[in-house]
């Protein structure tokens with residue numbers, strides 16, 4: 001049931017992707033559990049060093065022989081003035097004091113190792129390579145495809161999807177406004193690229209030649225069936241898996257996910273300098289006063305890293321980033337396998353009822 005061109009290409013049973021979620025949630029346990037359940041587990045590897053990336057891929061392979069994906073961030077060159085960075089460091093100093101963190105100047109040496117990460121993915125011949133925040137060079141896309149890796153890009157508008165299609169990707173994630181985590185927007189500004197999943201998916205489907213994966217606010221079989229009806233070849237679900245036992249999300253974050261509602265999230269640049277949807281926190285509210293002067297990603301991400309880590313250590317979710325989509329009331333603590341199974345069973349039962 002629900003076999004699509006994409007499930008055949010990827011050799012998976014169900015048209016469900018567990019979203020790659022960088023920063024810890026997508027543990028090898030989660031990725032493997034989802035793949036073993038017949039869907040596609042995806043590792044969010046944007047922040048991993050090449051060594052961490054290789055060893056994590058090995059761990060996933062110890063836990064599953066099914067296909068899985070690895071997701072990277074296409075790097076960007078921020079252009080913030082030194083003055084803006086120093087000013088932000090000054091604004092953030094109160095949080096350093098709060099957690100007793102030493103005020104050492106952060107190192108901005110390349111935190112991203114995109115080329116080396118790509119090299120690892122090529123050597124490891126991962127089944128699926130997905131990316132967000134832009135389009136990698138042609139050599140990267142072609143080299144991956146030539147070795148048999150399925151290449152998937154992320155779009156938040158039809159024009160972005162068209163450019164990905166022209167660049168030769170095998171499939172496109174259509175990331176709607178509801179989605180948790182960072183916006184993949186790379187052409188126009190984010191505020192002009194906030195299209196709801198219901199509107200975005202069929203319009204992208206109509207304008208590209210490759211399968212589309214619907215993403216943003218999809219939490220169960222209802223969302224899966226609706227997405228297939230809109231023309232998607234699969235769905236990508238992030239928030240739905242965040243509170244599962246296999247997810248590496250912090251315990252305080254999981255509790256927040258389970259107690260939050262559809263109106264609990266906001267899109268903010270406060271944590272990383274790039275627009276992302278997360279559960280509203282004191283940190284987001286405090287930083288509202290500096291909006292417009294927040295250094296771009298990845299600079300702000302580096303500037304807030306120690307604060308987020310200290311908050312996590314102190315079990316203080318108000319200063320952690322709590323990325324989540326708008327489907328929050330539907331979050332469950334079920335195992336990853338159960339989430340996949342229930343999603344499919346619900347979609348089948350609704351389909352039968354028509």
Ligand SMILES: Cc1cc2nc3c(=O)[nH]c(=O)nc-3n(C[C@H](O)[C@H](O)[C@H](O)COP(=O)(O)O)c2cc1C
Pocket residue numbers: 019020021022025044045046071131132154175178179180181182215216217218236237238239240323324325326327
């Ligand atoms: C905690 C979290 C981290 C995320 N990290 C990534 C990432 O590393 N790469 C990526 O392409 N998308 C990332 N996303 C976005 C997802 O791919 C997807 O668009 C989103 O989860 C879909 O919306 P949903 O959370 O409502 O299911 C992240 C989402 C969340 C919630």
